[in-house]
Amino acid sequence: MEKYEDLEVWQAAMELVQEIYGLTDKFPVEEKPGLVAQMRVAAIKIPSKIAASTGYKNMKISLWYMAIVHALVHTLETHLKTSVRLKYIPILEAAPALEKCKKIERMIDELIMS
Numbered sequence: 691m692e693k694y695e696d697l698e699v700w701q702a703a704m705e706l707v708q709e710i711y712g713l714t715d716k717f718p719v720e721e722k723p724g725l726v727a728q729m730r731v732a733a734i735k736i737p738s739k740i741a742a743s744t745g746y747k748n749m750k751i752s753l754w755y756m757a758i759v760h761a762l763v764h765t766l767e768t769h770l771k772t773s774v775r776l777k778y779i780p781i782l783e784a785a786p787a788l789e790k791c792k793k794i795e796r797m798i799d800e801l802i803m804s
Contacts, residue, residue, distance in 0.1 A: 694741040699797035703737035706790045713787060717778050725769060732766040756798050767791045
């Protein structure tokens with residue numbers, strides 16, 4: 691398996707981390723320990739779990755990590771949609787991050803199928 695830094699999905703996940711940090715900078719101060727922290731943790735865990743999955747020669751363990759990545763992407767999407775509903779960010783600002791989530795999900799699916 692390639693080094694994790696060379697994986698397009700890891701690179702896309704790192705871009706998503708930057709996107710989430712930029713979006714959450716605009717949230718109300720009272721959300722910093724709540725929704726902001728949860729969004730940032732979920733975002734950071736996505737590339738971290740992708741990297742961790744490459745450290746094993748056992749395919750079952752790698753697939754288990756990919757399943758975790760799927761769950762984290764869905765969690766982050768839910769946080770983003772919640773943020774829009776609460777009017778912390780407009781949908782037009784959330785849209786690029788939501789699209790990155792879908793892209794990462796497709797890339798993970800491709801990795802699982804290969």
